[in-house]
Amino acid sequence: MRWKPRVASRAKERANISFFIFIMFFAVFGVIVLTELLLLERPSPSSRLRFNEDAQGWEGRTETAxxxxxxxxxxxxxxxxxxxxxxxxxxxxxxxxxxxxxxxxxxxxxxxxxxxxxxxxxxxxxxxxxxxxxxxxxxxxxxxxxxxxxxxxxxxxxxxxxxxxxxxxxxxxxxxxxxxxxxxxxxxxxxxxxDTDPKSGIEETLHVCVKPFHYSYSRDEWLIEWFELNRLLGANHFYMYNESLSAPVSCLLEHYQKQGLVTLLPWKLPIVSKIEIRTEGQFAAFNDCLYRSMSSAGWLLVIDVDEVILPRRERTLTALLTALRAAYNPPSKAPSAFLFRNAFFYLRWEDDAEAPAPLVTARKTRRWAAPHAIKNRSKYALRPRDAVELGNHFVWELAPGASAVGVPTDRALLHHYRIACEYGGMQCLTVPSTVDRTAHRWAEELMQRVSAEKKQISKVCLAN
Incomplete structure (x- = not known):
C-alpha cells in the first residue's frame, strides 16, 4: 500500500512542471510581442533627426542628404x-x-x-x-x-x-x-x-475659412443663406475643402466659384478620419487656409458653415474689426486676433412668431442665455500675416509681438445654429435661454439676396 503516496507525488510533480512550462511559454511570448512593438515605434537608429516634444514642439537636430x-x-x-x-x-x-x-x-x-x-x-x-x-x-x-x-x-x-x-x-x-x-x-x-507676402490695398478685405466638407454635405438651401449673410457682413472670398459633397451643393459652389467668390480645393487625405486623425485632418485645412490667404486677405474669419458672427452696433464685421483695433493707442498695440464667444441657437427650439422672413437666422432667435467662455467653442478673426498656427477655437501661435483678445458680447456674438444637442437626446433644450433678434437687422436685405441667388442657381443646377 506504500506505492499510492509515491504515485500521487509524481503526479503532483508532473502537474507543477506542466504549469511552469505553461507560464514560461506565455512569458516568452509576451517578451517577443513587447519587443516587436518597441522596435516598430522606435525611430531608426541610423537617423539623426529626432522628434522631441519640448517647449518648442520639436528640436532641430537634422541631417542633410x-x-x-x-x-x-x-x-x-x-x-x-x-x-x-x-x-x-x-x-x-x-x-x-x-x-x-x-x-x-x-x-x-x-x-x-x-x-x-x-x-x-x-x-x-x-x-x-x-x-x-x-x-x-x-x-x-x-x-x-x-x-x-x-x-x-x-x-x-x-x-x-x-x-x-x-x-x-x-x-x-x-x-x-x-x-x-x-x-x-x-x-x-x-x-x-x-507667395505669402501681403499685397498692397488689402487691409479691409475679409476672407472666410471653413473646415473640409464631408459625409456628402447636402444643406444647399441653408448654405445660400450662410453665404449671403456673410457677404452682407463684408466677406468677399471663401476657402473651402471638398472631401465629399452632394450634387446640389457641388452645383451651388460652382455657381459661386464662377463669381470669383469661392476657392474650392480637393481634400482626399488617405488617413482614417476620427480614428487615426481628427475630423478629415481639419487642422491641416485651417493652416493651409491661413497661408493661402496671407497674400490677399487683410482679415481671415475662421468659422463653420453653421455659424455666423453678428456685430451688435456695426453693420459689417470689417467695420467692427476696424473699430476694435482703433480703440488701442498706440496702434502698434492693437491685437491681431479677436475671439468671439459662442451661443447655441438650437434648430429644435420653436420659431420666432415675429420673424420678418422665412430664413433660419430670422426664425431661430432663441439661444443659450450664457454664452461659452472664450476658447471654449469660440471662433475668431485675425490678421493672417500675424499668425503662425491656427486651431479650431483660438489661435495657437502668433508672430512675435502680435496678440489676441476676446470680444465682449455687447459688441458681437457667434451665432451657432446647431441641429442636434451636444451629446444626443433632448436635454439641451432645457438649458436657460433667451430670445436674441440681432439677426433681424439684416433679414429684409438678406431675404432679397437669397431669393435672387436661388433663382440664378435653380436655372443652372436644374438644367444640369
Whole structure:
C-alpha cells in the first residue's frame, strides 16, 4: 500500500512542471510581442533627426542628404492642393501645399500630415528656376491640436539657413519632401512654393475659412443663406475643402466659384478620419487656409458653415474689426486676433412668431442665455500675416509681438445654429435661454439676396 503516496507525488510533480512550462511559454511570448512593438515605434537608429516634444514642439537636430545635390527634378509639373505621399517612410506621410516663410525663420513651410509622435525624419529637395537642386534640412512639427490621435496635421519646415537661398527667391520654385533614410529615392511628391507676402490695398478685405466638407454635405438651401449673410457682413472670398459633397451643393459652389467668390480645393487625405486623425485632418485645412490667404486677405474669419458672427452696433464685421483695433493707442498695440464667444441657437427650439422672413437666422432667435467662455467653442478673426498656427477655437501661435483678445458680447456674438444637442437626446433644450433678434437687422436685405441667388442657381443646377 506504500506505492499510492509515491504515485500521487509524481503526479503532483508532473502537474507543477506542466504549469511552469505553461507560464514560461506565455512569458516568452509576451517578451517577443513587447519587443516587436518597441522596435516598430522606435525611430531608426541610423537617423539623426529626432522628434522631441519640448517647449518648442520639436528640436532641430537634422541631417542633410548631400547625395541629392544636382539631381534633376521629376519629369512631371509641381502640384498644389493635392495630397501626395512621401516615399520611403515607415509611417504614412503626405504633403499638400508649400509656402514661403520668412517671419519666424527663413524656410519653405509645407502643410503635411503624418504620425503625431515619432514621425519619420525627412529632408527637402528644392528645385530652383535656374536649374539648381538644393537639399535642405527639415524640421517636422505636429500642429498642436491633434487630440492625441496617432496621426496629426503637421508642418514640415524646409530650412534655408546655409543654403545661400533667400526665402523670397523660393516663390515659384518646386519642392519635394523625401525620407531622410532613403534620400536617393526618386521623389513621389512635388509642390509649387506659393507667395505669402501681403499685397498692397488689402487691409479691409475679409476672407472666410471653413473646415473640409464631408459625409456628402447636402444643406444647399441653408448654405445660400450662410453665404449671403456673410457677404452682407463684408466677406468677399471663401476657402473651402471638398472631401465629399452632394450634387446640389457641388452645383451651388460652382455657381459661386464662377463669381470669383469661392476657392474650392480637393481634400482626399488617405488617413482614417476620427480614428487615426481628427475630423478629415481639419487642422491641416485651417493652416493651409491661413497661408493661402496671407497674400490677399487683410482679415481671415475662421468659422463653420453653421455659424455666423453678428456685430451688435456695426453693420459689417470689417467695420467692427476696424473699430476694435482703433480703440488701442498706440496702434502698434492693437491685437491681431479677436475671439468671439459662442451661443447655441438650437434648430429644435420653436420659431420666432415675429420673424420678418422665412430664413433660419430670422426664425431661430432663441439661444443659450450664457454664452461659452472664450476658447471654449469660440471662433475668431485675425490678421493672417500675424499668425503662425491656427486651431479650431483660438489661435495657437502668433508672430512675435502680435496678440489676441476676446470680444465682449455687447459688441458681437457667434451665432451657432446647431441641429442636434451636444451629446444626443433632448436635454439641451432645457438649458436657460433667451430670445436674441440681432439677426433681424439684416433679414429684409438678406431675404432679397437669397431669393435672387436661388433663382440664378435653380436655372443652372436644374438644367444640369
Amino acid at each position: 548631400g547625395e541629392g545635390e544636382g539631381a534633376p527634378p521629376p519629369a512631371r509639373a509641381p502640384l498644389d492642393a493635392v495630397w501626395q505621399p512621401v516615399a520611403g517612410t515607415r509611417f504614412r506621410f503626405y504633403v499638400y501645399s508649400a509656402y514661403m516663410e520668412r517671419r519666424t525663420v527663413a524656410a519653405v513651410r509645407v502643410v503635411a500630415a503624418t504620425k503625431t509622435r515619432g514621425a519619420d525624419p525627412v529632408v527637402c529637395r528644392l528645385f530652383m528656376p535656374d536649374n539648381r537642386t538644393i537639399t535642405l534640412k527639415a524640421r517636422v512639427k505636429p500642429i498642436r491640436e491633434n487630440w492625441n490621435l496617432k496621426y496629426s496635421a503637421t508642418y514640415v519646415l524646409c530650412l534655408l539657413r546655409d543654403s545661400g537661398v533667400k526665402a523670397r527667391d523660393t516663390v515659384g520654385a518646386a519642392i519635394s519632401v523625401v525620407a531622410a533614410a532613403a534620400p536617393n529615392r526618386p521623389p513621389t511628391n512635388l509642390l509649387t512654393v506659393l
